[in-house]
Amino acid sequence: MAPDRIPGDFGRKLREARERRGISLRQIAAATKISMSVLEALERNDISRLPGGIFSRAFVRSYAIEVGLDPEATIQEFIAQFPHDAVTAGHPPSEHVEDHEAVESDRRMASTFLRLIAISVPVAAVVLYFGNAGRRMMQTSQTPPAANTPEPAKPSPRFFEDPLPAPSSIPAAETLPSAAPAPPSTAAPPVASASPPRPAAPIEDKLTVGLSVKSPCWVSATVDGQKKIDRLLQAGERQSIDVRREMVLTAGDAGAIALTLNGADAKPLGKTGEIVTRRLNLTNYRDYLQRR
Numbered sequence: 001m002a003p004d005r006i007p008g009d010f011g012r013k014l015r016e017a018r019e020r021r022g023i024s025l026r027q028i029a030a031a032t033k034i035s036m037s038v039l040e041a042l043e044r045n046d047i048s049r050l051p052g053g054i055f056s057r058a059f060v061r062s063y064a065i066e067v068g069l070d071p072e073a074t075i076q077e078f079i080a081q082f083p084h085d086a087v088t089a090g091h092p093p094s095e096h097v098e099d100h101e102a103v104e105s106d107r108r109m110a111s112t113f114l115r116l117i118a119i120s121v122p123v124a125a126v127v128l129y130f131g132n133a134g135r136r137m138m139q140t141s142q143t144p145p146a147a148n149t150p151e152p153a154k155p156s157p158r159f160f161e162d163p164l165p166a167p168s169s170i171p172a173a174e175t176l177p178s179a180a181p182a183p184p185s186t187a188a189p190p191v192a193s194a195s196p197p198r199p200a201a202p203i204e205d206k207l208t209v210g211l212s213v214k215s216p217c218w219v220s221a222t223v224d225g226q227k228k229i230d231r232l233l234q235a236g237e238r239q240s241i242d243v244r245r246e247m248v249l250t251a252g253d254a255g256a257i258a259l260t261l262n263g264a265d266a267k268p269l270g271k272t273g274e275i276v277t278r279r280l281n282l283t284n285y286r287d288y289l290q291r292r
Contacts, residue, residue, distance in 0.1 A: 010081045011045040014074075017067040018043075032062040033227060039063065047082050051218040051232055054275060055252060111225065114245055207243040207282050210260035218252035246281040261285045 018028070025043075029036045038059060041049030050056040057075050064074035211219070213233045221229040224245045233239075235256075241247065251257045254270030261280070266288045270276040280288065 010078060011043040013077075014063060014067065014069075015043045017069050021067055023067060028063060028066045031066055032059075033222075033230070034059050034062060035230060045081075051252070053252065055218055111245060204262070204282055205244070207247070207280065207285050208262050209241045209243060209247060209249075209280060210263075211239040211241065212258045212260075213237045213256060214258060215253070215256040217256035219257070220250040222248040243280065243282075246279060248277065248279050250277045251275070259288070261289060265290050 018025075025036050025039050028034070028039055038049055041047070042059065042063065047056065050059060057078070060075050060078045061071040064071040211221075213219075213235055215235050216232060218232050219229050221227075221239075221241065223241055223243055224247075228241060229239065249269075251269055252275055253272065254268065254274040254276040255272030257269055259266035259269065262285070267290050269278060278288070
């Protein structure tokens with residue numbers, strides 16, 4: 001089927017505005033995160049390369065901002081020239097699409113925060129280690145030396161002056177009693193050896209996101225600062241993505257996507273036909289899992 005090419009000067013107007021500013025398509029693609037093939041199709045009035053619905057209007061808005069045109073007036077002109085259902089219907093208003101710059105700013109902030117944590121944890125561990133070592137050395141230096149073994153008591157001179165009578169002269173009744181039983185020991189019972197510490201729960205170093213598509217849906221996924229998916233996924237497609245820091249996932253139809261997070265089923269992203277954006281990382285992904 002031939003692409004929808006509607007004659008008109010909308011694409012030419014965009015191209016002329018871009019050329020007046022001396023901006024290349026590659027610069028706009030880098031700033032808006034829209035592929036160059038889609039931008040070229042937009043300048044050629046080839047709307048068959050656009051995803052349709054709110055995504056098309058979002059692309060036009062981003063392009064207009066970069067070349068200095070009024071975004072709202074440009075969108076109205078785009079809708080007037082291409083009144084096709086794939087362009088104007090099927091999705092909520094464009095105000096709900098997250099701004100690309102805000103997403104990138106949040107991503108950079110999260111990356112900086114994670115780097116600070118990665119640096120501060122080893123530093124805190126080193127400080128704690130040397131603090132404990134210094135405390136033990138101080139306690140050792142303050143321990144009093146062991147008392148000298150007392151010298152055996154010298155026999156009293158009286159022992160030689162008044163010797164005990166001979167055993168034969170001691171009455172039987174006065175026979176020395178056997179050694180008295182030792183009093184019960186008051187020493188504290190030995191302390192039971194402490195139970196071995198439980199091994200710490202393993203720290204997960206990545207998040208594996210499984211993505212299954214139930215019906216055609218436009219999906220955009222930015223993983224650890226790099227664009228991994230930015231296209232229309234067909235029913236039955238499956239994707240497995242490893243995330244080290246954070247994943248920003250945008251779906252054009254929340255009901256068409258099913259997720260698994262580290263092998264566990266996740267909650268539905270939203271209602272059918274709803275555009276959603278979710279941020280998933282090692283800290284918050286359990287909030288998206290289904291409760292058992």
